[in-house]
Structures are given as C-alpha cells and as structure tokens.
Amino acid sequence: xxxRLSELRKERKWSLQETADQLGIAKSTYAGYESGYREPSLLxxxxxxxxxxxxxxxxxxxTDETYGGHGVTEITEIIHQKNVSLxxxxxxxTPDEIIDFIAFIRTKRELKPKRSLVLEK
Amino acid sequence: xxxRLSELRKERKWSLQETADQLGIAKSTYAGYESGYREPSLLxxxxxxxxxxxxxxxxxxxTDETYGGHGVTEITEIIHQKNVSLxxxxxxxTPDEIIDFIAFIRTKRELKPKRSLVLEK
DNA sequence: ATAGTTTGTACTCGATACGCGTACTTTTTT
DNA sequence: AAAAAAGTACGCGTATCGAGTACAAACTAT
Numbered sequence: 001x002x003x004r005l006s007e008l009r010k011e012r013k014w015s016l017q018e019t020a021d022q023l024g025i026a027k028s029t030y031a032g033y034e035s036g037y038r039e040p041s042l043l044x045x046x047x048x049x050x051x052x053x054x055x056x057x058x059x060x061x062x063t064d065e066t067y068g069g070h071g072v073t074e075i076t077e078i079i080h081q082k083n084v085s086l087x088x089x090x091x092x093x094t095p096d097e098i099i100d101f102i103a104f105i106r107t108k109r110e111l112k113p114k115r116s117l118v119l120e121k
Numbered sequence: 122x123x124x125r126l127s128e129l130r131k132e133r134k135w136s137l138q139e140t141a142d143q144l145g146i147a148k149s150t151y152a153g154y155e156s157g158y159r160e161p162s163l164l165x166x167x168x169x170x171x172x173x174x175x176x177x178x179x180x181x182x183x184t185d186e187t188y189g190g191h192g193v194t195e196i197t198e199i200i201h202q203k204n205v206s207l208x209x210x211x212x213x214x215t216p217d218e219i220i221d222f223i224a225f226i227r228t229k230r231e232l233k234p235k236r237s238l239v240l241e242k
Numbered sequence: 243a244t245a246g247t248t249t250g251t252a253c254t255c256g257a258t259a260c261g262c263g264t265a266c267t268t269t270t271t272t
Numbered sequence: 273a274a275a276a277a278a279g280t281a282c283g284c285g286t287a288t289c290g291a292g293t294a295c296a297a298a299c300t301a302t
Contacts, residue, residue: 001163015278026262031279038260042122042160046181055184056177060167063176074208087195088226097229101222105209108221136249147291152250159289 004059005034008052023047075102125180126155129173144168196223 009019020030023044032038033048040048049056057063078086079095086093093101130140141151144165153159154169161169170177178184199207200216207214214222 016280017278027278028263028280028282029261031281032261035280037281039163041260042166042181045163046183049178049183056181057170060163060177062167062170074211075214076209088197088223090195091230093226097226100229101225102209104225105214105218105222108218109212137251138249148250149252149292150290152252153290156251158252162289 001036001039001061002033002048002059003036004061005048005052008054009034012052019051022051122157122160122182123154123169123180124157125182126169126173129175130155133173140172143172 009016014022016031016034017027020027023030025044029038033040033044045056045059049059052059055063075098078093079098086098130137135143137152137155138148141148144151146165150159154161154165166177166180170180173180176184196219200219207219209218
C-alpha cells in the first residue's frame with residue numbers, strides 16, 4: 001500500500017536507517033512500512049508525507065500528483081477531462097476556448113525563436 | 122485526527138449506522154473513527170475518502186481543499202503564484218503568455234455576446 | 243405528555259498487528 | 273579479502289483494533 005515510500009527514499013539517496021532516524025522510529029519499523037508488512041499510524045502517515053514533501057494521497061497511490069493543492073497541469077490534457085478545472089473571471093473555460101488558446105500560444109512560441117534568430121544575425 | 126468525518130457525514134445527513142453500512146463496517150467501529158478513539162487501517166482510510174468524495178489529506182486535516190488532483194484554478198490568480206502550475210507541451214507558461222491568454226479569452230468572450238445579440242434581432 | 247423508534251455513546255472481549263530490538267544476509271566500501 | 277553499511281527476517285510484549293452489546297439521548301408519532 002505504501003509502495004511509493006521506497007521510490008521516494010531512493011530518489012533522495014537515504015538509507016532505511018537515516019530515514020527512520022528523521023522520523024524518530026526504529027529502522028525495522030520503517031522497513032516494515034516500505035515492505036507493506038506494517039502500517040503506520042495516522043500520525044506517522046502524515047509525518048511520512050511531510051518528510052517526503054508530498055501528499056498522503058500520493059503515498060497511498062490514490063493520485064499520481066506528487067503535491068496537491070495547485071497541481072501541475074498540462075493544458076493539452078484538460079480538454080479530455082470531464083471536470084472543468086480552469087476558470088477565468090469566475091467562468092469555466094470551454095473546450096473551444098482551450099483549443100483556441102493552445103493554438104494561440106503554440107503560434108506565438110513558433111514565431112519567437114525565428115525572430116531571435118533573425119536578431120542574432 | 123479525523124474530526125472532519127463528522128462534518129462530512131452530517132452535511133450528507135447520514136447516520137452513523139448508514140455510513141458504517143456503506144463502508145461495510147460496524148457502527149461502533151465507524152463511531153470510533155469519528156470520535157478519534159480508533160484509527161482506521163489504510164484501506165479503510167482510502168475507502169472513507171472515496172465515500173466522502175474527498176482526499177485523505179483533507180480527512181487528516183492536512184489541507185483545506187476538499188478535492189486534490191486537478192484543483193479548481195482561477196487563471197487570474199496564477200500570475201501571482203511563485204510555482205508554475207500551467208504547462209503547454211511540457212513547457213511552463215510564462216507570465217506574459219498567461220497575460221496574453223487572459224486578454225485573448227476576454228476579447229473572445231466580449232465578441233461573442235454581441236454577435237448573438239445581433240442574430241437575435 | 244407519553245411511548246416507540248432511531249441515533250449516538252460507552253464498554254468489553256478476543257484477535258491481530260504494532261514498534262522495537264536483534265540476528266542474519268546482502269551489498270557496498272575500503 | 274575484510275570491514276562496514278544497508279537491507280531483510282524474526283520474535284516478543286504490548287497496545288489497539290473491529291465487533292457486539294448495553295445504555296443514554298434525541299427524535300418522531302400519537
């Protein structure tokens with residue numbers, strides 16, 4: 001259930017012992033959480049999320065977003081979502097508006113490099 | 122630790138028994154979670170979040186946002202944020218791009234109502 | 243107001259899982 | 273190759289769990 005613990009710890013190049021020390025628990029206890037042999041208390045769970053600077057939902061595998069609140073959003077993916085997530089002036093963006101926007105910005109981004117190339121010459 | 126459970130349940134006008142039934146646990150078990158006298162297993166915790174359509178972080182009081190993942194975002198507020206949260210084609214949107222986007226959509230929105238008024242006449 | 247029903251609270255019990263310490267194995271470093 | 277570090281597995285005493293039940297409080301119907 002807490003498969004992601006191992007991943008998060010290795011990314012930071014921490015040993016089981018170092019990680020356990022930071023949490024104030026025994027190495028075997030922490031190892032138990034990673035292996036799934038043991039479950040942390042709710043307090044320990046929140047401490048794990050804080051230590052790894054992520055959400056409990058991510059630790060539990062309920063979401064792939066490493067941090068909640070203002071999630072990182074790839075606009076091209078918004079079109080396919082059922083729930084509207086972007087608002088302007090209190091009104092939800094329509095799929096057409098999003099599509100127009102994507103085209104608009106892509107065009108601007110294509111124009112920019114060309115101009116800078118011209119200026120460099 | 123799970124103070125919010127009571128709040129969420131009452132909003133929905135569910136009794137302890139009804140709620141427990143939906144979770145497939147005993148009334149006394151569920152009551153124990155609300156009162157803080159008992160802690161749910163991680164599996165039960167995720168089931169609670171699903172039943173109440175919220176995040177585990179919210180249940181644990183780690184965030185005030187009732188739903189994580191793709192949070193509802195008012196674009197005008199993004200400009201002031203330190204962390205970039207909108208990406209297009211894998212690249213973060215610059216403040217200029219966001220400003221242009223806001224202007225672009227606002228212009229479109231102003232044009233639309235006028236046309237529909239004309240058509241209605 | 244009273245009786246019946248529903249809901250919430252408190253308690254007990256048996257079973258299970260916890261955190262910890264330790265030993266052993268594997269991997270890494272010297 | 274030897275030593276050190278890191279990871280894995282195990283046993284123990286204790287705490288906590290889920291469930292069932294009894295009781296109290298709140299709500300509803302008459």
